[in-house]
Amino acid sequence: MEDMSEYPLELSGDNVPMVRFMNVTKSYGELVVLDKLDLDIAAGEMVTVIGPSGSGKTTVLRMLMTLETINGGVICVDGQPLTHMPKGGVLVPADARHLRKIRASIGMCFQHFNLFPHMTALQNCMEGPVQVLGLSKQAARERSEELLDLVGMIDKKDQHPSRLSGGQQQRVAIARALAMRPKVMLFDEVTSALDPEVIGEVTNVIRKLVSEHNLTMLMVTHQMGFARDISDRICFFFGGRIEEQGPPDELFANPQRDRTRQFLSAVKEAV
Amino acid sequence: MSFNWRWDFTFEILPRLLWATLNTLMAAGVGYAIAVVLGLVLALAQRTGFRPLTQLAREFVEFIRSTPLVLQIFFVFYVGPQFGIRLSPWVSGMVAIGLHYSAYLSEVYRGGLESVPKGQWEACTALNMTSRQTYFRVIIPQALPPSLAGMGNYLVGILKDTPMLSVIGVAELMHTANAIGSESYRFLEPYTLVGIIFLAISLPTAGLIRLFEIWVRRKLGMR
Ligand SMILES: Nc1ncnc2c1ncn2[C@@H]1O[C@H](COP(=O)(O)OP(=O)(O)O)[C@@H](O)[C@H]1O
Numbered sequence A: 001m002e003d004m005s006e007y008p009l010e011l012s013g014d015n016v017p018m019v020r021f022m023n024v025t026k027s028y029g030e031l032v033v034l035d036k037l038d039l040d041i042a043a044g045e046m047v048t049v050i051g052p053s054g055s056g057k058t059t060v061l062r063m064l065m066t067l068e069t070i071n072g073g074v075i076c077v078d079g080q081p082l083t084h085m086p087k088g089g090v091l092v093p094a095d096a097r098h099l100r101k102i103r104a105s106i107g108m109c110f111q112h113f114n115l116f117p118h119m120t121a122l123q124n125c126m127e128g129p130v131q132v133l134g135l136s137k138q139a140a141r142e143r144s145e146e147l148l149d150l151v152g153m154i155d156k157k158d159q160h161p162s163r164l165s166g167g168q169q170q171r172v173a174i175a176r177a178l179a180m181r182p183k184v185m186l187f188d189e190v191t192s193a194l195d196p197e198v199i200g201e202v203t204n205v206i207r208k209l210v211s212e213h214n215l216t217m218l219m220v221t222h223q224m225g226f227a228r229d230i231s232d233r234i235c236f237f238f239g240g241r242i243e244e245q246g247p248p249d250e251l252f253a254n255p256q257r258d259r260t261r262q263f264l265s266a267v268k269e270a271v
Numbered sequence B: 001m002s003f004n005w006r007w008d009f010t011f012e013i014l015p016r017l018l019w020a021t022l023n024t025l026m027a028a029g030v031g032y033a034i035a036v037v038l039g040l041v042l043a044l045a046q047r048t049g050f051r052p053l054t055q056l057a058r059e060f061v062e063f064i065r066s067t068p069l070v071l072q073i074f075f076v077f078y079v080g081p082q083f084g085i086r087l088s089p090w091v092s093g094m095v096a097i098g099l100h101y102s103a104y105l106s107e108v109y110r111g112g113l114e115s116v117p118k119g120q121w122e123a124c125t126a127l128n129m130t131s132r133q134t135y136f137r138v139i140i141p142q143a144l145p146p147s148l149a150g151m152g153n154y155l156v157g158i159l160k161d162t163p164m165l166s167v168i169g170v171a172e173l174m175h176t177a178n179a180i181g182s183e184s185y186r187f188l189e190p191y192t193l194v195g196i197i198f199l200a201i202s203l204p205t206a207g208l209i210r211l212f213e214i215w216v217r218r219k220l221g222m223r
């Protein structure tokens, strides 16, 4: 068992990051997927995770969304522990109630959209605000229509997902996540399941979010040009560790590590 | 061997059989209503992750599915009183048939619930929904269409099993036909009519279920 007394009950001070991974370990049986990961994301920062398949990129996002439990370490969101809660002066694993409280700050978009097929685009966006946040139908509708407008989907608000293209579904999924007013948005390869000609309509929405909204974002993508354009920082993952990280211009133009160079040149050839 | 069908006798017994048909429909309907609700409880209990509950539900389903319905009917009616549960033949019959089919329906629901993709659960977590909201707003509505065909089969099944209730004296169709037979020594007409009546109910029911399934899918925006 890990000695939890090494971890603070909450983060305080001037520079509390929006997200902090402290010593986070994740394994599936024998397979260690993430090994003592330390990662800070500042409020308002846009961080992109790149790296070869199987390097643990998705796992990082899923742990933060509480879709996976962790085997060691602590994750904090906005200064509060997410995976744990204070009890009797130490951190103990979070219960369902604590998870719900802290998880409210986080939203996620998935590779395969995961829209609710039995609801229209508008209903998909209103579901969380009405059921979870307790907004009135009217208020939820206004908020959702505003966001569907932002992602350019207001014309299709009464369509079910089965009637929408992949790019359209992903834009609705982004609106649905934003309707919960998260502080942190997670994007896991949101363009990977899309036809090449519609990738732009989704990346443009994310560009708009970066320039017009003060969200903290953590994104996994294979669109290197896009990542370079909009990120404040790039983290290159390799074998469950951060092999190298830095501002996009430095990391792409002048990678320090062999593995980073190999990965970037392999990606360049593939394009 | 002579085959003689007597129309006058047929029309004489028809009202009595039609009256018994109402009883049959009532037994099947109430039994099915019990099964629909209890089956869902059993299916959800098996997914709670709370071991004792999961185990209990699983054992119950296995027990029901591996013993004959007629035994279960006798059990509720004759053994129930020993535990202080004294029920009329009618109520015993509907309870037994409801319990019996709840086990089968729980398996139908289980299949339906498992057919909902994992990503739907994850989307619910990402929207911070409670497990109650997740089930009732997202998972069950999607598990319903793929369950409807199985639910429909068991509705017809429960109807066809109502004659078993005659063993404890419930005056449903079969019981009435038997009574007519032993009073008049004529069996051809009552049993033939019973067959025709069952056919006349089962066939349209199956068709209606199919239409209902299409309607639900359309209503939920799924194809
Ligand atoms: N549920 C799971 N069970 C076992 N292994 C898993 C599971 N999910 C992911 N993995 C493994 O964890 C490693 C990292 O996966 P992932 O985070 O999805 O990588 P990436 O997104 O970088 O491609 C991979 O080796 C993968 O096979």
Ligand SMILES: [Mg+2]
Pocket: A057, A058, A059, A189
């Ligand atoms: Mg991945």
